Amino acid sequence: MSGSKLMAALSGFTIFGLYSGMVMSSKYNFPEPQTPIAQQIYDQHMMALWICLVIFIGVFGVMGYSIIKHRKSVGYKAANFHHSTTVEFIWTIIPILILVGISWPATKTVIEMKDTSEADVTIKATGYQWMWGYDYIQGEGEGISFYSQLSTPQDQIRNESTKGQDYLLEVNNRVVVPTGKKIRILMTANDVIHAWWVPALGVKQDAIPGYIRDAWFKVEKPGVYRGQCAELCGKEHGFMPIVVEVMEQEKYTQWVAEMQKSASVGVVNTAFVEQSSDKN
């Protein structure tokens, strides 16, 4: 039996070590951070992983050794000790110190995440069952309003045609923001609790009816970043994604001009939103 236990222990360690080593690939870890906050989150998670790995090897190294050596079948006779205040003290204090070490940078990030002051562009995101509504309420683009709905065709969802590359992560109208500017997002909801989440930006905030909460991000690189609703909101919870397109400043100015010219993009007044009668 010891052979297979060894196998199990070894494969356990290997899997863990292998997986820890594969951290840079986006299939195994957070997507590549695009904002300073997302970068801090990525780094703190990596630090936590390394600490966990060290503790894992320490504890299960000792336990694995004991399982192999301290067994009746090889004739090992049990000792009789069963307490030691010194040892208990040590293995209480060291974890406390490790936790303090982890919470120090985390505290700084928490405070930084909350500071949404002096934003360049402010956009209100309203969660509906089952889509998002966006109103640009301050900064360049003020007055722009539109709904943003899933644009993946139903026949892809129903397996009647091949799924596109951005299956379930594409919308008809994207949230467009300029590079290098502080963007503040206000979240609220029209009906039930939703949550606005874009992993690459490191932003997630519940959108709660009757509440307004905010978050901020700042992206240097142009690109398209996709996220999903992150709070169960009914049957189409998995079908109301978020797409943020970050454009160079000049392109953004162009986009604003086009949007303000075409007045046909959707009404923002929530009183006119048709409520589906079956919410389940």
Next chain:
Amino acid sequence: MAVIQDVHGHGHDHPTGIMRWLTTTNHKDIGTLYLCFSLFMLFVGGFLAMGIRAELFMPGIQILEPEVFNSFTTLHGLIMVFGAVMPAWVGFANWQVPLMIGAPDMAFARLNNWSFWLLPVAALLLITSFFVPGGAAAGGWTFYPPLSTQGGMGTDMMLFAIHILGMSSIMGSINIITTILNMRAPGMTLMKMPMFVWTWLITAYLLVLVMPVLAGAVTMVLTDRNFGTSFFNAAGGGDPVMFQHIFWFFGHPEVYIMILPAFGVVSEIIPTFSRKPLFGYSSMVYATASIALLSCFVWAHHMFTAGMPVAGQLFFMYATMLIAVPTGVKVFNWTATMWRGSMTFEVPMLFSIGFIFLFVIGGFSGVVCAIVPVDIQVQDTYYVIAHFHYVLVSGALFALFAGAYYWLPKWTGHMYDESLGKWHFWLSMIFFNVAFFVQHFLGLAGMPRRIPDYALQFADFNMISSIGAFGFGLTQLLFVYIVIKCVRGGEKAVDKTWEGATTLEWTHLPSPAPYHSFETPPVVK
């Protein structure tokens, strides 16, 4: 302490057949009822899990419409928490607490019967809610309003079921506390009690504390839904976030309620199979009490994205991380118990070691979730699902298996099939990890929870997870076979089945334990 009087004078006779099981006030019978009920519910919840993993096997909607999928996830959670794990632990408490403290039965024997028989009523409400118009509740086992204010009769049935389950737990806990505090054999001071009894004493206090809070939350959702109140409706002046506070004030201690008895079982098994006393008994008691106390102060770590102020996020982050300290102490004490022992690896020991190994991984992902900035990314994703399945399945469930294998010889007088038991263990270990380890990656990569369909980059790991889940589910059929086979016969168990066992049920009672045991209390030195 006075022995419970045998008023009806039928000390050698008891009802048989259905009436026996309906009217029994015997802690062994009631323990058996709880355990059989919970095993059945494990398969009901497991069936729902198979449905979930079948739908998630590939992208696209195949077998479950989104609203049905949501009700599957909702009922899977409710049934596993309230129908499988909690009743199983109460079943263990019923069987083992009197035996381990030298008492003839529980303090309130008839209340005990009622505590059990409430459960099938609640289970029926939950299961039949699938078949009413509108289907079963689909707002998650956490049923946040305003979403839970929508939804039909199935949601009201769920809410009633939760009330009934709560009543059962409260009554059972009062019984357990009273029994432990008042009916210990002479000489068994609190600090001489077995760890399993300690963990149940502390768990029972937690239950009595938080179950009424859940009842409050449930009642307010019921009245918002049916009587025009606005507790959680912003338009009426209420507050949806208040529900989350109330629910999680129950909800966080609830998960410790599910794990503390597991710690207790493992604290019995590791010393027995190491042939060495538990290392640091008093620390283990204090650590358990600390975990229970701290668990009351961390609830808002389920709400880090709800919009609370910085001070709130920081407080709950620090408090949550702090729980890792006494939990770590327990893991180190178990390891120190094994260290320089003389170990054998029968099935209870295998499940206990597997518990420690995998529960620690679940603990690590818990510490990761406690870090607020990281939690902003992983909240409501598959990372959280991975975390809690590691601590609840390879944690609580593995400990339940460990305890079942450990005590089956005492309950039945027969040895279980050791070779089949080992198959059960290894297959469970492998399939569990295949099912759930990859879910950490899914969460980190950005897959939200409670969705029936997903973007293409999540496809590979979802397929792997589903295969693991199907394997894990099938493996549990083996456990049922092993239990039935053991109950019906098998190698006769020695009274003290396990060489290293030291607790009263092993040292003072035959195997199987007699229907009425310790009618005269033993004296404990």
